Amino acid sequence: MNITLGKIVGVFGVKGWVKLFSETRPREQIFKYNPWLLDLNGTIVETEVLDGRQQGKGLIASLKGYTDCDAARQLVGAEILIPQDSLPATGINEYYWSQLGGLKVVNQQGIELGVVSHLFETGANDVLVVKGDKERLIPFTEFAVVEVDLDSKKIIVDWDEDF
Numbered sequence: 001m002n003i004t005l006g007k008i009v010g011v012f013g014v015k016g017w018v019k020l021f022s023e024t025r026p027r028e029q030i031f032k033y034n035p036w037l038l039d040l041n042g043t044i045v046e047t048e049v050l051d052g053r054q055q056g057k058g059l060i061a062s063l064k065g066y067t068d069c070d071a072a073r074q075l076v077g078a079e080i081l082i083p084q085d086s087l088p089a090t091g092i093n094e095y096y097w098s099q100l101g102g103l104k105v106v107n108q109q110g111i112e113l114g115v116v117s118h119l120f121e122t123g124a125n126d127v128l129v130v131k132g133d134k135e136r137l138i139p140f141t142e143f144a145v146v147e148v149d150l151d152s153k154k155i156i157v158d159w160d161e162d163f
Contacts, residue, residue: 002037002044002081003098005030011073012055016066018075020052020059028054030080031061037081040074044081095148097126104154105130105138108146111161113138128155136163 010019022030031052038045052061066072087096097119105113105128114132119140121127126140138144138159147156 001084001098002039003084003087003096004079004081005033005036006080008038008075008078008080010076011069012060014069015062016068016072017060017062018066018072019055020061020080022059027059028052030059033082033086036063037083038075039079039081040077093148095150099150100128100140100148100155102153103148103150105132105136105157106154107157107159107161109161113157113159113161116155 005024006020006022008018009021011017012019020030022028024030031049034049035046036049038047047066048064050062050064052059054060063072063075066075084096084098090096100116101118103116105116107113112132113136114130117129117131117135119126119128128136128138128140128145130136130138136159138157144157144159145155146158149155
């Protein structure tokens with residue numbers, strides 16, 4: 001399974017550099033992974049990152065084999081992926097967002113609330129977006145999340161079904 005790290009969103013300069021959107025935290029962490037797998041409309045291409053840095057408020061990278069802006073322009077829109085096993089191991093009670101998507105969410109009374117659609121950051125904490133009979137926003141905190149069981153693909157929460 002591959003994990004999305006970000007996306008190529010534009011070209012930078014005339015030497016084939018590309019502008020990036022990074023989903024890693026901190027966002028510069030994207031450069032720690034090499035090589036990248038680029039998903040170009042369903043075709044996966046492996047490429048080596050030669051250089052990468054912050055440029056103004058964004059990130060830019062130089063990729064092997066892309067030495068001019070015309071070649072780099074072909075990459076705009078490509079998702080940046082890596083194999084999941086390239087990620088560092090998580091600690092106890094730590095999870096990658098990609099591990100949580102698709103898990104069934106059940107409250108402590110055994111009532112199924114839905115499935116994790118995705119997560120987002122609020123600044124204070126991360127939030128699970130759970131889609132079921134209705135959409136629920138459940139904070140991913142020790143107060144709301146009782147247990148995450150990746151083996152059974154289930155999250156148990158302290159959450160009322162009416163919320």
